[in-house]
Amino acid sequence: MERSRRNRIFHGVNVLVLGIVALVTVFPIYYVFVISFTETSEYLSKTIVLFPEHWSLESYRYLLSNPSMIRSVGVSAFLAVVGTLCSLVVTASLAYALSRKRLLGRRVALMLILFTILFSPGIIPNYMLVRSLGLIDNIWSLILPVLSSGWYVVLMKGFFENIPESLDEAAAIDGCNEVTAWFRIVLPLSMPAIAAFGLFYAVEYWNSYFSALLYMNDYQKWPIQVLLQNMLAENPLAEADPLLQPPPAEMLKMAAVVIATIPILCVYPFLQKHFAKGVMVGSVKG
Known part of the structure; x- marks a missing residue:
């Protein structure tokens, strides 16, 4: 008792x-x-x-009638959709190749990827690289430098190692090449991992802030997070209509925060059934 x-x-x-x-x-x-x-x-x-x-x-009428807000939402949506698709293609393809023991130079490639996890080049080398490629004020400067993550590659590789290579061999017997087997057999079996890492990438691209602050000098190409930071710093919207009476600054900030948050919250329910399984990729072997 x-x-x-x-x-x-x-x-x-x-x-x-x-x-x-x-x-x-x-x-x-x-x-x-x-x-x-x-x-x-x-x-x-x-x-x-x-x-x-x-x-x-x-507050929403004022913000959504402003070209700067609409444009920044469009930039962030482009980053979240196109950037996520490009990152998933690169990450999943690389992880699948590294998960197959028949790949020549597999260990060397894996060591190089692990090296990128442990050692980062830093802000200045990244900026010099982007500038040398002519990507300053280009939206692709927010995608190409972060197209893939070594950590995500290693985790997804663990998931693909749980898919038996006998499926690839059976596909080869049926006349499938490596690319066909990847897209028609392995990829459909990998939807939990694809959904989980797709959500991770989408959140990262939607929340792009510091890289946009470094590479985007033109305010017309700012993603929504940079525009929101500019508003929080007490700076008015660049293209506000002088004929419209703006609500108090605090109300506009709150509405902008909601606009910047809602899209990602709306995406999660559609991926929820895959997310729980996907986040465990590589944690259990066998």
């Missing part, structure tokens, strides 16, 4: 502590969402708004 009472107390304390942590974590997200939908008059008349009496879309 004494042990049972201690277990109940321990369980109650756990629930209380975790509830407080959850509240502290969720409240800022809730507050950002609420303020972005609050009317200007109500926001200005109250010290804090926990639940607006009248919901309004004026």
Whole structure:
């Protein structure tokens, strides 16, 4: 009975502590969402708004009527879609090749990839490389330098090693070459890994900030994260319509944060069934 009472107390304390942590974590997200939908008059008349009496879309109308915001969302969407597809093709193809023992120079290639994980060239060499390629103010400067990740290649290689090479041999007997076997047999079996790493890449490309700050001097080519940082630094939108009455700066910032967050949150439910299995790639052998 004494042990049972201690277990109940321990369980109650756990629930209380975790509830407080959850509240502290969720409240800022809730507050950002609420303020972005609050009317200007109500926001200005109250010290804090926990639940607006009248919901309004004026902040979103102002932001989405601005060419700078629309353009930055388009740039980020291009990075997230095209960049993710290119990165998945390169990463998955390289990982599949390294997972097959018949590949000549496999160990040397793997050691070179591991070397890139341990040693990074740094900011200045990367900038010099991008400049020498003529990619300054080019959107591909945000894709090509980070086209693949050595760590992701190693993890995905572990997943492909769990796919027996006998499938490749059977495909070869049926007349398939390496490329056909890869696309028609191995790739469909790899959807959990593709979905998981696709989500990782999409989040990284959508959140591109520091590289865009380095390589993009033209504000018309900024992704949404750089535009959002510019707004948070109290700088107005570059192409704001002077005929429109802007809402308070704090409301615009909250609405911009929601716009920058929602797309990735909408993608996750479609990949959820593959995500749990995909994040475990390479962790279990056999």
